[in-house]
Amino acid sequence: MTTPPLTRDRFIERYGRYFDASRVDAIRKLNYLLIEARGEGPYVYDTEGRRYLDLWNVGGIHSLGHRNPVVVAAMQEAMRGEDFGSLFYFSEAKARLAETLAKTGPPGLEVTFPAVTGSEAIDQAIKIARGATGRSEILHGNHGYHGVTGFALSMMAPGEMRDWAEPLIPDFRAVEYGSIAALERAISERTAAVVLEPVRTDYDGRAPEPGYFAAARKLCDATGAKLIADEVVTGMGRLGHLWGMQRWGVSPDMLVTAKGFSGGLFPMAGVLMRSGTLDFWGENPYRIISSYAWSNVGAVVSRTAIEETLRLLPQANAMGDRLDTVVNDLAAKYPALVRSVRRTGLLWALDFRDEMAGALFVIGMFQRGVIVVASSQNLAIPKLYPSLVCGDEQIAELAQKADETLASLS
Numbered sequence: 539m540t541t542p543p544l545t546r547d548r549f550i551e552r553y554g555r556y557f558d559a560s561r562v563d564a565i566r567k568l569n570y571l572l573i574e575a576r577g578e579g580p581y582v583y584d585t586e587g588r589r590y591l592d593l594w595n596v597g598g599i600h601s602l603g604h605r606n607p608v609v610v611a612a613m614q615e616a617m618r619g620e621d622f623g624s625l626f627y628f629s630e631a632k633a634r635l636a637e638t639l640a641k642t643g644p645p646g647l648e649v650t651f652p653a654v655t656g657s658e659a660i661d662q663a664i665k666i667a668r669g670a671t672g673r674s675e676i677l678h679g680n681h682g683y684h685g686v687t688g689f690a691l692s693m694m695a696p697g698e699m700r701d702w703a704e705p706l707i708p709d710f711r712a713v714e715y716g717s718i719a720a721l722e723r724a725i726s727e728r729t730a731a732v733v734l735e736p737v738r739t740d741y742d743g744r745a746p747e748p749g750y751f752a753a754a755r756k757l758c759d760a761t762g763a764k765l766i767a768d769e770v771v772t773g774m775g776r777l778g779h780l781w782g783m784q785r786w787g788v789s790p791d792m793l794v795t796a797k798g799f800s801g802g803l804f805p806m807a808g809v810l811m812r813s814g815t816l817d818f819w820g821e822n823p824y825r826i827i828s829s830y831a832w833s834n835v836g837a838v839v840s841r842t843a844i845e846e847t848l849r850l851l852p853q854a855n856a857m858g859d860r861l862d863t864v865v866n867d868l869a870a871k872y873p874a875l876v877r878s879v880r881r882t883g884l885l886w887a888l889d890f891r892d893e894m895a896g897a898l899f900v901i902g903m904f905q906r907g908v909i910v911v912a913s914s915q916n917l918a919i920p921k922l923y924p925s926l927v928c929g930d931e932q933i934a935e936l937a938q939k940a941d942e943t944l945a946s947l948s
């Protein structure tokens with residue numbers, strides 16, 4: 539007897555109670571429930587055989603396409619001999635990954651501190667900045683999303699994403715993202731770090747004015763604060779370069795990577811930093827111990843993911859230019875719905891005139907088999923994070939289904 543497919547209804551009936559009921563219910567009510575069966579390239583398939591064009595890719599985890607064959611093959615090969623290894627020891631797999639990061643990262647960032655998740659890596663970067671400077675104040679761009687652990691959550695804008703967990707960690711202060719004047723007013727010799735994303739991905743997809751990061755760099759140099767770039771989303775090719783800060787031509791003091799660094803297959807994260815940053819630890823190298831930080835298998839996956847990203851970027855950037863035309867044509871056709879389109883590299887933010895229209899667009903696209911998301915902090919601005927393997931077929935599919943969805947909303 540063959541088991542029946544795990545339909546959405548069967549999933550809810552049979553397994554729904556094993557997950558957070560409010561989440562299952564909320565997703566079901568939005569008709570946004572996907573029971574994943576498999577992923578392949580730019581697509582995800584559900585258990586009922588429906589195909590979805592994935593233009594979210596969990597914000598970049600699947601930037602190389604689902605189950606990228608080069609990364610899968612490297613992982614399979616690694617698993618013939620490697621395992622997790624130990625956080626105390628080194629290995630060739632980890633050494634080669636660290637060397638690759640040093641050679642492909644912004645100039646001056648030579649050392650990588652391993653971590654597992656983006657939130658964890660952000661927490662480590664902030665603690666290290668506090669330790670290295672002996673100061674406590676952390677300035678961060680307003681409406682950023684930096685994760686859900688203690689230090690990371692302390693940067694979340696007030697509201698339902700964080701208020702329930704209060705009190706959080708003291709001495710964090712939001713500054714207006716993109717404003718040099720605001721940063722200049724706030725920064726001082728009390729500031730341990732300034733935490734910024736190269737583009738404010740979760741809220742509005744806004745890129746700062748040219749010169750913003752160069753100015754932030756100068757202000758940090760003048761005050762001795764560390765400039766921390768959160769590249770969990772903007773790294774690994776998203777802004778058209780391997781790292782977003784390379785687009786702005788500025789080297790931060792620390793750069794945090796996760797998501798796409800996993801190659802879509804193995805949880806991996808890291809904090810790149812300048813040599814000597816950890817000197818304040820003195821003789822005790824084990825002030826931060828994270829048992830899972832950098833598996834040997836994962837290290838092979840991440841190194842392959844970097845190489846594959848660099849290989850695919852030229853064609854992906856060309857694809858991005860074609861996709862941009864389609865997105866702008868759609869925005870021009872539906873001006874009553876879409877106010878503007880913001881593009882930076884391979885990231886698009888569609889600025890809808892209101893939150894309801896943005897949310898209905900996301901749901902309408904899902905019902906037509908295209909995954910896009912609005913940000914957790916701003917439903918009016920759905921975003922597109924296409925994988926680097928998208929081509930003309932996927933662009934045509936987006937054009938047609940977005941046109942249908944927008945027509946149905948007007």
Ligand code: PMP
Nearest residue numbers: 655656657683684685770771796
């Ligand atoms: N920084 C940014 C910009 C993010 O988008 C996220 C996750 N969405 C994080 C940090 C946290 O990463 P993780 O979910 O791996 O903890």
